[in-house]
Amino acid sequence: xxxxxxxxxxxxxxxxxxxxxxxxxxxxxxxxxxxxxxxxxxxxxxxxxxxxxxxxxxxxxxxxxxxxxxxxxxxxxxxxxxxxxxxxxxxxxxxxxxxxxxxxxxxxxxxxxxxxxxxxxxxxxxxxxxxxxxxxxxxxxxxxxxxxxxxxxxxxxxxxxxxxxxxxxxxxxxxxxxxxxxxxxxxxxxxxxxxxxxxxxxxxxxxxxxxxxxxxxxxxxxxxxxxxxxxxxxxxxxxxxxxxxxxxxxxxxxxxxxxxxxxxxxxxxxxxxxxxxxxxxxxxxxxxxxxxxxxxxxxxxxxxxxxxxxxxxxxxxxxxxxxxxxxxxxxxxxxxxxxxxxxxxxxxxxxxxxxxxxxxxxxxxxxxxxxxxxxxxxxxxxxxxxxxxxxxxxxxxxxxxxxxxxxxxxxxxxxxxxxxxxxxxxxxxxxxxxxxxxxxxxxxxxxxxxxxxxxxxxxxxxxxxxxxxxxxxxxxxxxxxxxxxxxx
Amino acid sequence: xxxxxxxxxxxxxxxxxxxxxxxxxxxxxxxxxxxxxxxxxxxxxxxxxxxxxxxxxxxxxxxxxxxxxxxxxxxxxxxxxxxxxxxxxxxxxxxxxxxxxxxxxxxxxxxxxxxxxxxxxxxxxxxxxxxxxxxxxxxxxxxxxxxxxxxxxxxxxxxxxxxxxxxxxxxxxxxxxxxxxxxxxxxxxxxxxxxxxxxxxxxxxxxxxxxxxxxxxxxxxxxxxxxxxxxxxxxxxxxxxxxxxxxxxxxxxxx
Numbered sequence: 001x002x003x004x005x006x007x008x009x010x011x012x013x014x015x016x017x018x019x020x021x022x023x024x025x026x027x028x029x030x031x032x033x034x035x036x037x038x039x040x041x042x043x044x045x046x047x048x049x050x051x052x053x054x055x056x057x058x059x060x061x062x063x064x065x066x067x068x069x070x071x072x073x074x075x076x077x078x079x080x081x082x083x084x085x086x087x088x089x090x091x092x093x094x095x096x097x098x099x100x101x102x103x104x105x106x107x108x109x110x111x112x113x114x115x116x117x118x119x120x121x122x123x124x125x126x127x128x129x130x131x132x133x134x135x136x137x138x139x140x141x142x143x144x145x146x147x148x149x150x151x152x153x154x155x156x157x158x159x160x161x162x163x164x165x166x167x168x169x170x171x172x173x174x175x176x177x178x179x180x181x182x183x184x185x186x187x188x189x190x191x192x193x194x195x196x197x198x199x200x201x202x203x204x205x206x207x208x209x210x211x212x213x214x215x216x217x218x219x220x221x222x223x224x225x226x227x228x229x230x231x232x233x234x235x236x237x238x239x240x241x242x243x244x245x246x247x248x249x250x251x252x253x254x255x256x257x258x259x260x261x262x263x264x265x266x267x268x269x270x271x272x273x274x275x276x277x278x279x280x281x282x283x284x285x286x287x288x289x290x291x292x293x294x295x296x297x298x299x300x301x302x303x304x305x306x307x308x309x310x311x312x313x314x315x316x317x318x319x320x321x322x323x324x325x326x327x328x329x330x331x332x333x334x335x336x337x338x339x340x341x342x343x344x345x346x347x348x349x350x351x352x353x354x355x356x357x358x359x360x361x362x363x364x365x366x367x368x369x370x371x372x373x374x375x376x377x378x379x380x381x382x383x384x385x386x387x388x389x390x391x392x393x394x395x396x397x398x399x400x401x402x403x404x405x406x407x408x409x410x411x412x413x414x415x416x417x418x419x420x421x422x423x424x425x426x427x428x429x430x431x432x433x434x435x436x437x438x439x440x441x442x443x444x445x446x447x448x449x450x451x452x453x454x455x456x457x458x459x460x461x462x463x464x465x466x467x468x469x470x471x472x473x474x475x476x477x478x479x480x481x482x483x484x485x486x487x488x
Numbered sequence: 489x490x491x492x493x494x495x496x497x498x499x500x501x502x503x504x505x506x507x508x509x510x511x512x513x514x515x516x517x518x519x520x521x522x523x524x525x526x527x528x529x530x531x532x533x534x535x536x537x538x539x540x541x542x543x544x545x546x547x548x549x550x551x552x553x554x555x556x557x558x559x560x561x562x563x564x565x566x567x568x569x570x571x572x573x574x575x576x577x578x579x580x581x582x583x584x585x586x587x588x589x590x591x592x593x594x595x596x597x598x599x600x601x602x603x604x605x606x607x608x609x610x611x612x613x614x615x616x617x618x619x620x621x622x623x624x625x626x627x628x629x630x631x632x633x634x635x636x637x638x639x640x641x642x643x644x645x646x647x648x649x650x651x652x653x654x655x656x657x658x659x660x661x662x663x664x665x666x667x668x669x670x671x672x673x674x675x676x677x678x679x680x681x682x683x684x685x686x687x688x689x690x691x692x693x694x695x696x697x698x699x700x701x702x703x704x705x706x707x708x709x710x711x712x713x714x715x716x717x718x719x720x721x722x723x724x725x726x727x728x729x730x731x732x733x734x735x736x737x738x739x740x741x742x743x
Contacts, residue, residue, distance in 0.1 A: 389587035393601030
């Protein structure tokens with residue numbers, strides 16, 4: 001058992017280290033990790049077909065990196081986790097249309113602006129009574145909570161509902177669940193153009209201030225100066241204007257650079273094509289993230305559960321109390337909070353896991369807490385006489401557990417542990433918050449690029465369901481196998 | 489004159505307020521059969537379980553062969569557990585409700601101790617196990633699982649499992665009490681064979697007639713003390729103590 005765990009941990013480390021190691025060998029430029037949503041077209045999104053990360057912000061940071069001599073690694077995450085990721089040193093810079101505001105100026109190292117835009121107010125087509133910021137007082141708007149636009153809406157007296165990306169916000173407005181959206185005019189125009197939607201419309205400007213978007217570093221990062229120098233050069237040699245032109249037919253990198261036109265942008269696809277294009281990336285997310293993390297976390301979690309269960313049964317009041325506390329904390333707190341603590345919280349006290357490891361750590365601890373009670377009652381279900389019989393043939397504690405008790409306890413434990421495993425697998429859908437690209441995250445990427453929701457999320461559901469059906473089947477086989485030595 | 493093989497001196501054991509053993513003394517020579525009789529609650533099972541430390545006596549000394557523990561000075565923790573398991577390794581035990589391992593075959597049950605604990609070569613252990621199963625009349629059941637056997641057959645496997653460790657002493661804890669009456673005979677006849685083959689045995693039983701036939705010495709326990717001990721011709725056939733007489737009377741003539 002101990003060997004198995006050791007191997008598992010080593011294998012896991014190898015998995016996490018390998019890609020980094022091989023990349024480093026080929027390239028000695030300094031690595032800069034770029035945080036971006038990947039779901040905010042036309043700034044940062046996945047191109048249909050080849051599924052490459054692309055967009056205005058991606059092109060700009062790539063050009064900056066070329067000038068500054070950086071090697072880039074893109075880390076995709078939802079906007080509301082992006083500043084936490086910067087602060088906890090998961091990423092080095094945010095390239096995601098970060099607007100300048102006083103709070104951010106105080107807290108982060110902000111570059112020179114590379115986008116000028118204005119905020120607009122968007123409503124469901126035909127809505128009366130909302131045209132200016134003042135009309136938002138007492139209304140509900142849909143925003144990324146940590147975005148500048150959320151601040152604008154709040155200052156105007158609106159109640160803000162949190163969403164992940166503009167596409168979700170648009171869906172909420174169309175469905176009538178919120179009254180309006182405050183967002184960047186370019187993003188809105190792109191949405192209207194991509195979807196061909198006439199269900200939402202721009203009704204007016206959100207104030208008359210021009211919003212300036214920048215790259216955000218941690219405060220004091222010397223790379224900020226390098227970025228500023230690079231942006232200056234790119235502006236001078238016309239590269240910024242050229243990048244802007246490909247996406248907007250206008251120069252958004254200067255103030256009043258002309259009217260934005262995104263109509264020549266991305267082609268629209270049928271729902272079937274969208275799903276077909278997304279199917280393979282989603283399957284990759286399933287095979288590379290969701291399934292392996294489920295397996296690794298379940299094995300480690302089960303080992304934790306066994307130790308905790310034995311501590312609970314042990315005569316020691318200290319051990320038993322510790323075990324009880326652990327189970328209580330795990331069961332009494334949401335998994336999402338546990339993930340946030342492990343990934344964004346622990347780095348503040350110097351414990352910094354890579355994404356994959358953080359996901360495994362959080363899920364293993366979670367499974368350990370839930371499975372501990374199952375394992376405990378399964379062990380207690382083995383008659384005391386079996387322990388005594390093992391003792392009388394000379395077996396020690398671990399030998400007794402391994403050869404006599406666990407095989408019998410397994411019979412009792414398999415049905416509830418299968419439920420735990422199935423829950424665990426479904427819980428991997430939360431892993432995108434620790435910057436892992438799982439099935440659901442891939443579906444969200446595709447949904448944001450194509451503005452298509454139902455078919456993609458239904459397809460993601462189908463993937464989950466198929467895996468769960470397989471797991472249930474395995475459970476059935478296991479139960480039959482374990483029941484074969486018991487008189488019915 | 490060598491020391492007796494089994495030595496119990498001044499054994500005391502309480503469960504909470506219940507003082508079950510109040511100073512038990514007895515010895516058994518190698519190759520002899522000791523039958524322990526007594527009413528329920530007399531402590532007869534507890535004294536048996538004290539011999540292999542399934543119960544840890546509060547005070548007293550238990551010795552089997554050259555392993556001896558004085559329980560009043562037994563250290564707590566690891567050293568104490570090591571001493572207990574050395575003593576436990578001197579004996580084999582047959583339980584009232586067999587306690588075979590349900591997930592293992594009959595043969596696997598018997599070789600488990602020799603192979604896993606005593607680290608004997610598998611071939612040798614299997615050969616010995618088959619010989620033992622043959623001895624208890626179950627050679628053809630080696631590959632079955634316990635649930636496929638009758639109660640009497642299960643108990644005979646339990647005996648083979650205890651013998652496979654080649655212990656100095658075999659302890660029987662009411663080996664026929666959980667059996668249907670028609671199955672009692674087959675188990676008793678296996679035990680009886682053992683007593684004639686030089687095994688040292690201590691048997692807690694309610695089968696008075698059986699004890700009378702096979703035992704070299706009989707201990708009659710009541711209230712946590714040995715009330716009377718001696719050869720069966722004396723303790724069973726001609727008890728000196730009133731309590732012994734009353735007990736035998738109740739068992740032999742229940743009406």
